[in-house]
Every structure is written in structure tokens, then in C-alpha cells.
Amino acid sequence: MEVIVIHHNPECGTSRNVLKIIQDAGYSPVVIDYLNEGWSKPQLLALFAAAGLTPRTALRTTKSPAKELGLLDDHVTDDVILEAMLQHPVLVNRPIVCTHRGVKLCRPSEVVLDLLDQWPPGPLAKEDGELIIDEQGRRLV
Secondary structure (H helix, E strand, C coil): CCCCEEEECCCCHHHHHHHHHHHHCCCCCEEEEHHHHCCCHHHHHHHHHHHCCCCCCCECCCCCCCCCCCCCCCCCCHHHHHHHHHHCHHHECCCEEEECCEEEECCCHHHHHHHCCCCCCCCEECCCCCEEECCCCCECC
């Protein structure tokens, strides 16, 4: 079975949805609770490069200290944002999932389906009840 890694925040509904989709598809992912483990600079740079993100595009702007830290101003550089992410792991938007198909920031949660060789059987809905896979196994969103 292939290795799947999810950088996960168990308090985040989107992150929980993504983890459930992966597990319901039959995978046992490596779950990294990045809020507890933190990030390293090389790790973030590699994830961002693989996912086609920059520190600014990966910045979590809500339910994080981004505004209080002055990171939302256009003049703030990616280097400053990256350093803040190392100090405050919650600033990194989530979940980030890595598979042999690539690396993606999985927002909305159904984006994770693009990274999986097999999908969960349908029907499958998010926590809020939105159906993402129907009874015939077809992707709806």
C-alpha cells in the first residue's frame, strides 16, 4: 500500500473530512499533527514547492494570528511569513496531503480525491452533510 502523509489539525473540520476520506478509501495515512510537532524551514519549503504554493498563498488568514502579526499587509515578504510560520505553526493552512500523485493543500476537502488511486465507496458526505461521492461512486463536487 502506498504511503500517504497528511499534515493534520484535528480541530479543523476540513482536515477531519480529508482524513476520513483517506481512511474510508482504505488507506492508513501517516498523520502529522503539525500544531504539536511544528515545522522546519526545509520541510515547509519542500511542501510549498511540491504543492505550487508560496508562504503567502499557504498562509491561514482566519482563525490564526496572521492579522495580529501584521502578515496580511501586501508589503510583507514571503521570508517574513515563512519565519512567522515556523514560530506559529497554525499560520499554515491545512490540510496538506502528500501521495505519489503529488502534494496539495486540500481545501475544499474533496481535492484529496485527485491524490488517491482508489476512492471510498459511495455515498460519502462531509461533516456538514454535503455529498461528495454518490451511491454509484461518482464524484459530485
